[in-house]
Every structure is written in structure tokens, then in C-alpha cells.
């Protein structure tokens with residue numbers, strides 16, 4: 273019998289493999305990953321300074337240990353270069369690998385935006401453990417870090433870096449941080465909380481150029497005309513699901529690899545989940561959707577076709593300076609944000625036009641309402 277092949281050894285690939293093994297230890301299974309296939313909690317990349325963890329302390333297991341745990345070969349540092357869906361075969365460079373079912377758990381790339389200047393190539397992104405190892409090398413001894421993007425990941429790095437003793441500037445084209453997730457009142461509250469720790473905000477602005485100064489430091493120039501010295505520039509402007517491998521194989525892609533609620537792609541016996549997938553029209557690059565998807569897909573792969581059902585899945589933004597929980601309203605639900613702001617927090621509710629609760633953002637002391645409002649969201653769904 274040909275094996276089930278999982279491509280990707282991030283949270284999505286490893287979780288689906290683990291869930292499969294809970295149900296069946298006999299089905300042949302192989303994992304293939306372009307990276308080192310260490311099992312590590314990716315969300316900790318943006319909190320490791322405050323928790324005093326070195327990059328090498330983040331992995332919980334290496335490829336060999338994961339292979340033993342799963343009773344399956346884990347082929348690290350091997351890139352899948354092509355998929356022949358008609359022949360149910362993967363191309364790994366010169367090698368062909370046949371599959372009975374194929375799971376694409378390919379993750380997403382950080383989007384990079386063009387920046388001018390003679391040191392534009394010094395702008396870095398952090399999207400995995402290897403990137404993070406390099407980033408820690410760069411910030412070691414760095415006085416100041418500029419972050420492009422004030423979204424979830426930008427805000428988390430800002431809090432972590434300032435807690436680690438670095439000067440931090442955040443530059444964003446939007447008028448407030450987390451603009452894609454929360455209303456202005458909530459974004460402004462968060463901006464002030466991080467500014468209170470020393471973060472400099474440059475909003476409704478953009479990085480125009482990064483140059484190398486005579487003293488070896490970087491010189492950051494903004495579209496608004498401001499200029500300042502910095503040592504490292506980190507870009508955190510968003511993610512783009514990895515779709516190229518699937519689309520080259522003729523599998524339907526849109527923003528992500530298109531799958532239905534059974535996580536089936538347009539090709540027979542090919543599934544996708546995690547940051548690379550667009551599930552029923554939604555790209556959900558977070559941990560909880562992966563856990564729900566992996567459980568359902570494991571059941572499907574072991575003989576019990578199962579739909580993925582997502583309960584409300586609020587996301588916690590790990591900024592100790594301003595605890596924040598966000599449940600974004602579903603796309604296309606008409607309604608409006610109503611925000612109550614106090615000195616200690618923000619309680620913003622997204623109320624649909626039919627009067628039901630469709631989302632929320634809770635900051636500061638309002639975050640204690642998380643459980644009650646999540647329950648309310650669940651009963652409204």
C-alpha cells in the first residue's frame with residue numbers, strides 16, 4: 273500500500289500526523305519537509321526574549337525524535353518540487369514518491385514590500401525557527417529595531433523587543449495598530465499602552481528607504497519625511513499562503529489552496545490545511561483552526577470522512593503590556609463596532625445588523641470577559 277504523504281512539518285503537518293496515529297498506527301505515513309523539521313511552537317518566536325528563551329531552546333523535538341514518536345519517516349531538508357496528481361506521485365528533485373493520499377501543509381510566506389535605499393536588502397522577516405535564529409544574531413547588541421507593520425506579529429515583536437531592552441519604532445500605513453482586526457478605539461488604546469513602554473509609532477506612514485550610514489548603522493527614511501538611526505529593520509506586513517506548488521500541478525488556488533470543509537482540494541486524494549489553505553473561502557493562519565482541521569482530516573485519512581466544523585476561535589495577542597483577545601467578525605457579515613473605552617481597557621463588540629454578536633475585541637481588563645463572550649458568539653452562530 274502506498275503511504276499517506278504529508279508535505280510540511282510545521283504545526284499543521286505534525287498535528288495531522290499525530291492525530292492520525294491516535295486513530296491508526298498501521299497506515300504507512302511519510303512526512304517530507306523543506307526545513308529541519310524540528311517541532312517547535314511558532315507563536316513563541318515573538319515572545320522568546322521576554323521569556324528568556326534562546327532559539328535553540330524552542331524546539332521540543334527534532335526530526336528523528338518526531339519520526340520515532342510517529343512511527344513514520346520524517347524526511348527533513350527535502351523539498352517537494354512537483355506533484356503529478358494523475359499519477360499520484362510527488363517529485364522530490366530527481367526522486368519520485370508515490371502516495372495514496374497527499375496532505376499539503378506548506379505554510380505561508382511573509383509578504384515583503386519594496387523599500388528603497390542602499391541597504392534595502394538588510395530588511396529581514398521572521399517566519400520560522402531558522403529566520404528567528406538569524407534575527408537573534410542580528411539584534412544581539414542592537415540598540416534599536418524598526419518594525420514595518422503594526423499587526424498581530426508586529427505588535428508582539430514590539431512588546432517583546434522593548435521588554436528585551438531594545439529601542440523600537442513601528443511604522444504602519446494604517447491609522448491605528450491591528451487595523452485589520454479591531455476598531456480605531458481598540459487600536460489607539462493598544463498604541464498608547466505600547467508607547468507607555470517606549471515604542472515610537474509612525475502611523476499613516478511607510479518606510480521609503482533604508483540606507484547604510486557612515487557609522488555602520490542603518491538610516492531609516494519614512495514617506496512622511498522623518499529619518500532616524502536603527503540597527504535592524506524587521507518586516508511584518510502579512511502572510512501569503514504558499515500556493516505555487518499546488519497551482520503548478522493544476523490544483524485550484526485562490527488566496528490559498530482551495531479546499532472544502534473536508535479539506536479536499538480539486539485533485540483526487542489531495543488535501544490541504546494550515547496557513548497554506550483557503551477553507552470554504554477563508555484563510556485562517558492561526559493555531560486553533562489548525563487543531564480543528566487536523567482532527568477532522570486525520571479521521572478522513574483513516575477511513576471516516578469528516579467535515580471540519582469551526583467553533584468561535586478568538587485569538588490572543590501576546591502583548592503583556594496590553595492583553596488583547598480578538599474574535600474577528602466573519603467576512604461578509606454586515607454590522608458595526610460599538611466600543612466602550614475606560615482607563616483600564618476597551619470592550620468592543622461587533623454587532624450584526626440582525627442584532628446578534630458577530631465578533632469582539634477585548635483589551636486590558638476587559639479581556640476577562642473572553643469566556644462569556646465566546647460562549648455568546650457560539651450560541652449566535
Ligand SMILES: Cc1cc2nc3c(=O)[nH]c(=O)nc-3n(C[C@H](O)[C@H](O)[C@H](O)COP(=O)(O)OP(=O)(O)OC[C@H]3O[C@@H](n4cnc5c(N)ncnc54)[C@H](O)[C@@H]3O)c2cc1C
Nearest residue numbers: 280281282283284306307315352378379546547557558559
Ligand atoms: C511570530 C509568530 C507568532 C504567532 N503567534 C500566534 C499566536 O499567538 N496564536 C495563533 O493562533 N497563531 C500564531 N501564529 C500563527 C501560527 O504560528 C501559524 O498559523 C502556524 O504555526 C502555521 O503552521 P503551518 O504548519 O501551517 O505552517 P508552517 O509552520 O510554516 O510549516 C510549513 C512547512 O511546510 C514546509 N514546506 C513548504 N514548502 C515545502 C515544499 N515545497 N517541500 C517540502 N516542504 C515544504 C516547510 O518547510 C514547513 O515545514 C504566529 C505566527 C508567527 C510567525
